[in-house]
Amino acid sequence: MGKQYSQKTLEERKQQMAEILQNLEDGVKEVFTSENYIRYLETFSKFHNYSFNNTILILAQCPQASFVASYKDWTEKFNRIVKKGSKGIQILVPAPKKFWEEEECTRPDGSKYTRKVERRKLYFKIGHVFDYSQTTGDELPSLTQKLEFETPELNRLINSLFATSEVPIHYDYDLKENDANGYYNLVKKEIFLKADLKALHKLKTIAHEYSHYYQETLYKEHTKELDRDTKEVIAESCAYCVIEMLANETNMEKLSSDEYSFGYIASWGSKDLKELKSTLDIISKISNLIFYWVSKQFDVS
Structure with missing residues (x-):
């Protein structure tokens, strides 16, 4: 009871x-x-x-x-x-609560009548x-047994992500040491990664750039007014969450929080509450989408 x-x-x-x-x-x-x-x-x-x-x-x-x-x-x-x-x-x-409401309708001959229709309204308790x-x-x-997930499994996962991605993922061999680890090409709708990244950084970068892809497609109406810095924080946040979610389900190592860039966060405090909640909600939705795709490759979800 x-x-x-x-x-x-x-x-x-x-x-x-x-x-x-x-x-x-x-x-x-x-x-x-x-x-x-x-x-x-x-x-x-x-x-x-x-x-x-x-x-x-x-x-x-x-x-x-x-x-x-x-x-x-x-x-x-x-x-x-x-x-x-x-x-x-x-x-x-x-x-959810169910209630009945009268609705005015018109017959084919133009005469009016009312009928009761069922409505539903969502409340919270x-x-x-x-x-x-x-x-x-x-x-x-789930707290005592985790999936084995060492470097070979991680490499196989990344190969599977390349094969199953909604958008093409390529290596850009022209990216130098001090360049970004990857980018999303908005025109071609393709993701590019630095070729010599270690496996875990490849996964982080795929998650980051996939967030940009979703921001510019599925969630474009929600992000079209956002500035570049905010979109970057959203992408970096999604990458952090995806790595954390996978680490929670496997013995996969995590990156240090120092390897993520959230420097722009401090300026968000001046935004209104509705905007803050909207941004966090987008992060949660996109992170879940990416995690669902990634975890499907080895049945974590």
Whole structure:
């Protein structure tokens, strides 16, 4: 049986929702310092199946969270018990409501009549999840067993990405040591990589340039007004998330955060909340698309 929470009055529920939305707003603003931004990307990479809003809420309430689930899921799916006295992490849970509405219609002869049509509206309610550290019981296989992923596997993965990419990926043998590791050719719609990159840097660069590809195609309406620096941060963020997601599922090494460039982040603090949320939402969506493609090559997803 799920954990029971005391019944609240309508006013108490409104107040609770107002507080969680304020926490969400504060959490978004807190993301935009260099240290907090990396922490947000790491949290998103762990919980990329959760919505952007819930990722922010998990980070704000439990920065050290590693794996979260509802009280019921811990008990029934994972055979683990939530420790007595543990405080649930509040998240927003979709709660669609169905209602009927009268609609005016016109007959072929021009006369009017009304009919009832079913409508649906999406509301949200407050739910609770608990971190792995708040539970006891059976070990989670996903936390104790990871896929072997050394350099040979990584090279095979990269070859598979070349073969299955939606856009052609080539090596540019003219790129010198101090040049960029790769680029996306907007006119040709092709990705080019520096030929002598190590395997992990090839993967990072593919993810980075694939983000540019999606920004200029699938998400063009969302990014067309963004400046070049912002698009670069989005691409670098997606590369970071994809590497983190893969490392969370395998024993693949990760690059140091020093090998990523997020210097432009500090200036984002002056943007309005809607713009900040939109940018983070784009990062989460594109990262998931790239991760889905990459993980399909070796059945991680």
